[in-house]
Amino acid sequence: MKKKSLLIIVFLSALHFSCTNDSTSDLINTNIDQISYSNTVKSIIDNNCISCHGSIPTNGASIPLTTYQNVKDAILNQELLDRISRNQGDPSMMPSGGTRLPQPIIDQISTWASEGFNE
Template identity: 35%
Template structure:
């Protein structure tokens, strides 16, 4: 009898352990609900996201028919302010990058950076 009760208990504890050990912060970006969120900066947080996901097309010069470069803080800021960068990275129908949306934590970090006034 104990043997039959032990198996479900072990499976249940294993499932809880696996579920609790995963994290949505795998790309190292500070999520917006982090208490230290005001420390999101272009240099520390946003530039690595852009370099990893955008500059293969939005480099200097842009390739693959990309309309602008995203290699500097000013260019990224301008893209947010006048080229709907936030709309494109959050789009489910026409996302940037075109091979799939950025992770939620990256999109949230970019939004937090914008909300904080584009700190360098």
């Protein structure tokens, strides 16, 4: 009986100590893809902006947003981030006449810009 109790204690101790971890980097996936134009921003623009901001802008749009350079220039020189960040109902909000983009989507575009416009 004493051997059985000792065996159970050793097994439980081994189980307990094998489940500990001193480093959170082992527990959290730190290999999150960096936001870039090709893996994040392009699809946001294609899904929400291209209907008016195509290679030939329509419906009163003044600029195309079909390329990396177009979108980067729109952020740097045309206040794109300001326009998509405006409140629903603001006459200058983009997408014009549509629903404001969800804040996490706006945050992704903002992060892309603040991290240097990774292509």
